[in-house]
Amino acid sequence: MGRGFIAMALLEKQRTEAGAGNPRPRLSLRTKDRLSAVPFLVGPVALVGVMLLVPFVATAYQSLTDDDGFTSSFIGFDNYVALLEDPTFVRSLLNTLLWTVGTLILPVGIGLLIAVLTNAVPGGRWLKYVFVLPYALSGTATAVIWGFILRSDGALNQAIEFFGGDAAASGWLLTWPTNTIVMIVASTWQATGVTVILFMIGLQAIPKEVVQAGELDGASGLRLFWHVILPQLRPVTIVVIGMSIANSLRVFDLIWLLTKGGPGAASETLAVTMYRQTFILSDYGAGAAVAVVLSVIVVGASWFYLRHQYKRG
Amino acid sequence: MYRSYGMKRRSLVAAAVGGVPFAIGLAGCSQGSSSGGGSSDAVTLNGDRADFTDAYKLAGAELEAITGYGIEPRNVPSTENYQQVVRSSLQTESTTDLVKWWNGYRLQDLARSGGLADLSQQWESAVDKGWVNPETRESFSYDGKVYGMPMYKSYWVMFYNTNVFDEVGIAPPTTWEEFDQNNAALKDAGVTPLFATQEAGWTSSIWFAELLSKLDPQFYVALMAGEAKYTDETTQEAMRIWSEMYAKGYFTAADVAWDSEPSLLANGEVAQVPMGTWRNGTFAEAGLGEGDYSAFLLPMIDPNAAPSTIVESGVISVAEKTPKQEAALETMANWLDPAVQQVWVENIKDTSANPQVTTDDPILGTVLEAVSAQTPTELVRYWEASPPALIEGGVQYLGAFMADPSEANIMPTLENLQALADEEWAKWDAGS
Numbered sequence: 001m002g003r004g005f006i007a008m009a010l011l012e013k014q015r016t017e018a019g020a021g022n023p024r025p026r027l028s029l030r031t032k033d034r035l036s037a038v039p040f041l042v043g044p045v046a047l048v049g050v051m052l053l054v055p056f057v058a059t060a061y062q063s064l065t066d067d068d069g070f071t072s073s074f075i076g077f078d079n080y081v082a083l084l085e086d087p088t089f090v091r092s093l094l095n096t097l098l099w100t101v102g103t104l105i106l107p108v109g110i111g112l113l114i115a116v117l118t119n120a121v122p123g124g125r126w127l128k129y130v131f132v133l134p135y136a137l138s139g140t141a142t143a144v145i146w147g148f149i150l151r152s153d154g155a156l157n158q159a160i161e162f163f164g165g166d167a168a169a170s171g172w173l174l175t176w177p178t179n180t181i182v183m184i185v186a187s188t189w190q191a192t193g194v195t196v197i198l199f200m201i202g203l204q205a206i207p208k209e210v211v212q213a214g215e216l217d218g219a220s221g222l223r224l225f226w227h228v229i230l231p232q233l234r235p236v237t238i239v240v241i242g243m244s245i246a247n248s249l250r251v252f253d254l255i256w257l258l259t260k261g262g263p264g265a266a267s268e269t270l271a272v273t274m275y276r277q278t279f280i281l282s283d284y285g286a287g288a289a290v291a292v293v294l295s296v297i298v299v300g301a302s303w304f305y306l307r308h309q310y311k312r313g
Numbered sequence: 314m315y316r317s318y319g320m321k322r323r324s325l326v327a328a329a330v331g332g333v334p335f336a337i338g339l340a341g342c343s344q345g346s347s348s349g350g351g352s353s354d355a356v357t358l359n360g361d362r363a364d365f366t367d368a369y370k371l372a373g374a375e376l377e378a379i380t381g382y383g384i385e386p387r388n389v390p391s392t393e394n395y396q397q398v399v400r401s402s403l404q405t406e407s408t409t410d411l412v413k414w415w416n417g418y419r420l421q422d423l424a425r426s427g428g429l430a431d432l433s434q435q436w437e438s439a440v441d442k443g444w445v446n447p448e449t450r451e452s453f454s455y456d457g458k459v460y461g462m463p464m465y466k467s468y469w470v471m472f473y474n475t476n477v478f479d480e481v482g483i484a485p486p487t488t489w490e491e492f493d494q495n496n497a498a499l500k501d502a503g504v505t506p507l508f509a510t511q512e513a514g515w516t517s518s519i520w521f522a523e524l525l526s527k528l529d530p531q532f533y534v535a536l537m538a539g540e541a542k543y544t545d546e547t548t549q550e551a552m553r554i555w556s557e558m559y560a561k562g563y564f565t566a567a568d569v570a571w572d573s574e575p576s577l578l579a580n581g582e583v584a585q586v587p588m589g590t591w592r593n594g595t596f597a598e599a600g601l602g603e604g605d606y607s608a609f610l611l612p613m614i615d616p617n618a619a620p621s622t623i624v625e626s627g628v629i630s631v632a633e634k635t636p637k638q639e640a641a642l643e644t645m646a647n648w649l650d651p652a653v654q655q656v657w658v659e660n661i662k663d664t665s666a667n668p669q670v671t672t673d674d675p676i677l678g679t680v681l682e683a684v685s686a687q688t689p690t691e692l693v694r695y696w697e698a699s700p701p702a703l704i705e706g707g708v709q710y711l712g713a714f715m716a717d718p719s720e721a722n723i724m725p726t727l728e729n730l731q732a733l734a735d736e737e738w739a740k741w742d743a744g745s
Binding site: 068069070071147151152153171173174175259260262263264265266279280281282283 | 393394396397400401403404426427428511512513514565566567568569570701702705706709710712713715716717
């Protein structure tokens with residue numbers, strides 16, 4: 001859903017940019033016209049209000065209470081203070097940061113690389129489907145598959161031993177930061193498909209004349225890519241990065257199924273901490289506080305990123 | 314033509330809010346779930362064990378013959394979601410009439426919310442008929458009143474693959490020394506002697522509780538009750554034994570999937586599995602036939618200590634706010650009736666809390682024989698023996714220890730556990 005909104009917002013931006021070369025006179029809306037739009041807005045606004053904003057306000061209030069699911073009392077900002085003093089929460093923030101950086105570098109970078117390479121080679125159209133296919137899997141299926149690979153008795157260690165190597169004494173999922181890194185890799189395997197598709201669309205939309213003009217000016221290879229193709233991909237890159245940020249901040253299913261945030265709380269991210277506080281420890285107030293912190297970070301990061309991009313645009 | 318700035322603002326708000334559906338769904342989820350209703354001649358029972366559904370119905374049919382009310386089971390497959398549903402629905406009339414729950418502190422947690430009906434009268438009546446061991450009353454009580462009737466009585470035992478034992482030439486141990494020798498022989502034969510994993514979260518408590526209770530059962534009781542410390546010498550000793558067993562290579566990797574435990578035992582990759590007898594049915598389903606596996610009570614580490622065994626019992630409780638409370642109480646008054654229990658335990662392949670109910674399952678028969686011969690002190694399982702928040706946090710630290718079971722990690726782990734215990738006992742005592 002979040003991805004959808006971000007993509008819509010950004011594609012809208014592209015559309016606006018695309019139309020910039022052919023400006024139409026801006027029509028001023030009269031009050032009557034504005035009023036006539038109201039009936040059309042009531043439905044969506046009510047839907048967003050009831051489904052999203054009301055629960056958000058309820059969650060924000062709950063974060064200021066001591067709530068065990070049975071009884072609830074107002075305690076001000078105590079839940080937030082307790083979070084800041086909790087080393088698990090700090091680790092969780094750090095892991096969330098790792099996920100954000102990791103998913104920015106890997107799915108975006110690898111997606112761009114695959115799109116560019118498969119676009120250039122014969123048969124690349126078909127080759128790219130190999131990378132796109134995992135995107136059709138759910139997060140749960142991805143976690144189950146990677147569980148078989150990554151556990152100490154899993155396929156990866158068996159393969160390492162088969163080829164005469166020494167499998168890690170402590171499993172891939174058992175030590176930090178290895179467990180977080182391998183889970184980012186698993187997530188990359190699944191999520192790169194969509195970035196490949198988006199970059200492919202971007203590449204196909206680049207006018208041939210622009211590339212030819214660059215080539216005529218003597219650019220080729222990396223130089224052509226860096227100075228001609230990449231700038232043309234900017235609108236689609238904004239979409240891809242925006243989606244990656246939102247996805248990385250809310251990652252949950254993969255971690256929950258592979259490590260449950262453990263061992264201990266070593267691989268927890270904010271979404272996992274929120275779940276554990278709420279549904280495992282039945283501390284609904286603390287869980288809501290994590291939810292609010294997570295929401296603020298997602299909103300803040302998206303707002304900052306998009307605003308920055310629009311300003312540059 | 315859109316005005317780009319206005320669109321941007323609207324879209325950004327939508328994008329930002331839409332980006333965390335999980336966070337926002339939280340409040341919505343916590344507002345309860347309607348689970349009432351049901352036909353008039355049956356009481357509804359909510360649970361988290363889909364595999365119990367048939368057994369509930371069969372026991373319900375027996376109950377209907379006695380009380381006129383059968384059981385209509387409901388099921389929430391995820392334990393976490395189930396707890397959530399019960400917590401929120403117990404406060405309303407849309408609760409099921411009966412709820413499956415856990416004994417010990419987990420039951421107390423629910424009972425002190427006021428959501429459960431007092432079953433003291435039904436308990437006393439069962440005691441009078443000899444249907445339940447009166448000594449176990451405390452683990453079903455809060456503030457002197459009984460709030461749950463035992464669902465079953467699972468003994469924590471060591472299941473083992475008899476074929477592997479025969480091939481290696483070893484027999485079930487009667488002393489800790491023999492147990493250690495068996496493990497060494499199994500290791501030499503290329504079989505992993507013992508199953509252990511932290512993968513399912515709660516499973517990290519199994520070996521900790523086994524080792525500590527076999528070392529000093531009284532200390533285990535005191536620690537669980539908050540009267541001893543995790544940093545005390547006895548706990549350190551139990552952790553040292555655990556660490557040494559890891560160093561000898563006796564255990565499976567700490568991240569092996571818990572779901573694979575029955576198949577690992579069945580195919581002989583792992584020789585022994587510490588587990589409650591409630592898992593007996595699962596082992597049979599994994600292809601272990603009669604004669605392929607058996608069970609023994611793990612010997613005491615300290616030969617001078619009186620024998621002990623960890624016992625676990627789910628409970629069935631009655632919702633205080635159910636409109637059909639009378640029928641629900643009547644059902645619970647007859648739950649431990651031998652006719653009902655016989656059908657029930659035969660189906661779930663576990664032992665009954667009613668000592669009059671016998672079993673023809675050979676594995677359970679072996680366990681009951683051992684219990685009858687050794688008369689071990691029955692201890693409450695770690696999972697139910699302390700306040701839930703302490704246990705849930707505790708299994709995290711124990712899981713982290715299993716990932717790094719070095720001697721150097723013992724004291725940091727125990728210090729973390731003690732700090733958590735101090736905090737959570739204070740909260741529990743304050744009633745929050």
